[in-house]
Amino acid sequence: MDFITNAEAVELGLNKEKVNKILERVYNLAIEKALCNLPELLNHLSKRQAHLQGLYTKFFAEHPQYVEQKAKVAEAIQSLELLNPGDTPEQIFEKLPKKLRDFALVSKEVKVTPVDLAKLNESVNGVL
DSSP: OOSSOHHHHHHHTOOHHHHHHHHHHHHHHHHHHHHHHHHHHHHHHHHHHHHHHHHHHHHHHHOGGGGGGHHHHHHHHHHHHHHOTTOOHHHHHHHHHHHHHHHHHHHHHOOOOOOOGGGOOHHHHOOO
């Protein structure tokens, strides 16, 4: 495997083959180290996912009115995570009902007016 080119080796005054062998050993050791840490990482991620699934299950059990609105719940969670980056999942789920009520209030205030695209004046509005 070539990590540096002939031109780079000449420019740096190095032996390309020796440098590539050293870099290949470093590369292989890094991959080995990463693979050794993989089981621990996967264990952590699966435990976290199980914990989050428990929070979702508890939330929907306590707030069955949102079961059919899972996309809106996910949107509210993302919004809360962005606004509160240091919060734990438990803190996010505590704030979730209020955020969903706020979403509902905003959506009630938004007026949607249908637009007849055939009647748009392209000289004023541009071409779609």
